[in-house]
Amino acid sequence: MIPAAAKRAVREASPVDAVGCVAGDWVICVGSSAAREAAGSKDFPSDLTIAGIIDHWDPSAGQTGN
Secondary structure (H helix, E strand, O other), X not given: OOOHHHXXXXXXXXXXXXXXXXXXXOEEEEEOHHHHHHOOOOOOOOOEEEEEEOOOOXXXXXXXXX
């Protein structure tokens, strides 16, 4: 389980899509140097990259942790 302190919801951002997601997908994003690596190159100018698509997420189930 990911520690609660590591989770963050980003509502307004323009990430690079490295995985081919579609509107409405829940995704996992990475930032900083990991964003450039996930985009395919350490030299790629990205501060936020979509690194994965979440298969199932129920946003109505609430949150756990603080």
